[in-house]
Amino acid sequence: MSQPLSSTLQSRLSWSLLALRLTVFLVLLVWTLDKFVNPAHGIRIFESFYAIKGVGEMAIYALGSLQIVLILAFVAGVAKRWTYGLVFILHGASTLSSFPQYLDAFNNLLFFAAWPMWGACFALYLLRDADTRFTLSK
Numbered sequence: 001m002s003q004p005l006s007s008t009l010q011s012r013l014s015w016s017l018l019a020l021r022l023t024v025f026l027v028l029l030v031w032t033l034d035k036f037v038n039p040a041h042g043i044r045i046f047e048s049f050y051a052i053k054g055v056g057e058m059a060i061y062a063l064g065s066l067q068i069v070l071i072l073a074f075v076a077g078v079a080k081r082w083t084y085g086l087v088f089i090l091h092g093a094s095t096l097s098s099f100p101q102y103l104d105a106f107n108n109l110l111f112f113a114a115w116p117m118w119g120a121c122f123a124l125y126l127l128r129d130a131d132t133r134f135t136l137s138k
Helices: 009-036 039-050 057-076 080-097 100-102 108-125
Strands: none
Touching: 009 039, 009 057, 009 080, 009 108, 039 057, 039 108, 057 080, 080 108, 100 108
């Protein structure tokens, strides 16, 4: 039987989860905005990392639109099981699709930043019920 968290620990946990949620959102926001600012980059990403050719600009805009809805719901703490779960799964797919870059580690160091972010997404998913600070759903 687990004991309830002390108020100090509960407060620290909620602030920590907020920090994770906001920083994961920040990265995802820039990645999402990139789809609108530079759709050609999104097209190249689909070709290079997912082996999907022929993705058009409209498809990139549509994906960006869906992604902005998802990440806004995520940062607001809405439907946490679904939004936190989708963020974890989608970031995981992105992280794993970059696997060849990890084999040439020292020429692709920035790709390794995806792993702790994926860990943060996993922690947020597991602790979603404790992530209550500045969320729309408690």
